[in-house]
Amino acid sequence: MQISERVKALAESATLAVSAKAAAMKAEGIDVVSFGAGEPDFDTPEHIKQAAKDALDAGQTKYAKPAHGIPPLKEAICEKFERDNGLSYEPSQVIVTVGGKEALHLAFQALLDPGDEVIVPAPYWVSYPEQVKLAQGKNVIVVGDERNDYKLTPDQIEKALTNRSKVFVLNSPSNPGGFTYSPAELAATADVLRNSDVIVFSDEMYDRLIYDDTRFVSFATLPGMYERTITFNAGSKTFSMTGWRIGYAAGPEPVIKAMAKILSQTTSGTTTFGQAALGAALRADQACVEQMRQEFQRRAHHMHSRLNALPGVSCVKPTGAFYAFPNVSGTYSKLGVNGSVEFSAKVLEEGHVAVVPGVAFGCDSNVRLSFATSMQQIDKGLDRLEKLLGA
Numbered sequence: 001m002q003i004s005e006r007v008k009a010l011a012e013s014a015t016l017a018v019s020a021k022a023a024a025m026k027a028e029g030i031d032v033v034s035f036g037a038g039e040p041d042f043d044t045p046e047h048i049k050q051a052a053k054d055a056l057d058a059g060q061t062k063y064a065k066p067a068h069g070i071p072p073l074k075e076a077i078c079e080k081f082e083r084d085n086g087l088s089y090e091p092s093q094v095i096v097t098v099g100g101k102e103a104l105h106l107a108f109q110a111l112l113d114p115g116d117e118v119i120v121p122a123p124y125w126v127s128y129p130e131q132v133k134l135a136q137g138k139n140v141i142v143v144g145d146e147r148n149d150y151k152l153t154p155d156q157i158e159k160a161l162t163n164r165s166k167v168f169v170l171n172s173p174s175n176p177g178g179f180t181y182s183p184a185e186l187a188a189t190a191d192v193l194r195n196s197d198v199i200v201f202s203d204e205m206y207d208r209l210i211y212d213d214t215r216f217v218s219f220a221t222l223p224g225m226y227e228r229t230i231t232f233n234a235g236s237k238t239f240s241m242t243g244w245r246i247g248y249a250a251g252p253e254p255v256i257k258a259m260a261k262i263l264s265q266t267t268s269g270t271t272t273f274g275q276a277a278l279g280a281a282l283r284a285d286q287a288c289v290e291q292m293r294q295e296f297q298r299r300a301h302h303m304h305s306r307l308n309a310l311p312g313v314s315c316v317k318p319t320g321a322f323y324a325f326p327n328v329s330g331t332y333s334k335l336g337v338n339g340s341v342e343f344s345a346k347v348l349e350e351g352h353v354a355v356v357p358g359v360a361f362g363c364d365s366n367v368r369l370s371f372a373t374s375m376q377q378i379d380k381g382l383d384r385l386e387k388l389l390g391a
């Protein structure tokens with residue numbers, strides 16, 4: 001069977017590949033410490049699970065009506081945007097999807113014509129460039145500088161703009177970078193984009209997971225940006241609901257309608273009882289989110305200081321999300337490796353530590369370590385790295 005050219009050009013998800021190799025080693029009885037996870041290690045809070053059970057008992061087992069999100073959930077999402085982000089959306093501007101991933105995919109499909117350019121800052125979340133390719137768009141990858149915590153400067157963005165630029169992808173807090181754009185940096189970004197017609201995809205999956213004195217600002221709140229921004233979020237990271245597959249997006253009505261049209265012909269939306277649960281999660285007391293945030297913050301501090309103490313390693317301080325993204329290129333010659341894939345293979349085979357090669361995120365000098373794992377596992381894995389690197 002001949003696979004389509006479009007799909008042949010797609011990359012496999014590197015994050016999933018590492019987890020699979022680590023899982024295979026574990027199945028052989030090897031004690032692998034995995035820093036590969038892209039999901040919280042906490043269970044979904046009890047009151048959220050209970051809301052799903054109640055919805056099932058109440059017979060909410062049919063197709064969601066409408067497919068693009070049940071009205072009570074859309075209202076809860078509008079309340080969340082108002083409360084947490086200072087954003088006013090009407091339910092007609094909101095779509096509910098199969099995870100944040102589907103929302104992004106639908107938006108690329110709805111907006112891109114062949115050859116339209118998408119500015120993707122690197123390090124990037126693995127799926128952006130592949131989703132752009134699927135929509136026949138053209139990736140314009142712009143790499144952030146470590147000295148600027150891997151964030152793009154206004155100058156870099158300006159240079160990347162052409163008359164084919166259609167979308168600018170903003171992911172703050174960042175997976176994998178762990179950085180967060182400051183309010184001033186976002187304002188400067190908006191100043192550059194204001195002179196163009198570019199649409200901004202603001203991926204705000206980690207808006208509630210920020211550390212220390214970091215301030216989160218939703219891009220659509222900046223002057224002139226509301227009309228050109230689509231804001232993406234999900235229950236996945238905030239409420240530890242990755243397996244539930246519920247995401248959402250909000251933005252100008254015409255694009256949300258276009259996304260809903262595709263959804264109606266593809267997935268028919270996500271589970272009805274799951275939507276009831278996310279509605280409950282958004283409306284309930286938010287103490288569970290704060291508890292998880294505090295624990296991630298503690299781990300962020302610890303992992304950051306231990307990584308920076310390793311010879312040949314430098315790590316930007318994580319200010320949000322749950323990833324550290326150290327530059328490990330200073331260890332390559334000592335370890336006899338050439339790039340982040342060989343580095344990751346070596347630490348997995350010899351140190352039994354699973355990390356994700358940075359090349360998957362557009363940065364071959366780095367690797368990603370998730371701290372969505374216990375302090376004990378963090379120390380065990382870093383002890384092993386320390387030994388391997390001869391600290």
Ligand SMILES: Cc1ncc(COP(=O)(O)O)c(C=O)c1O
Binds near residue numbers: 038098100171
């Ligand atoms: C930056 C970013 N965007 C989107 C997603 C997709 O989230 P979901 O699991 O809700 O599809 C992820 C998940 O890893 C992410 O890290």
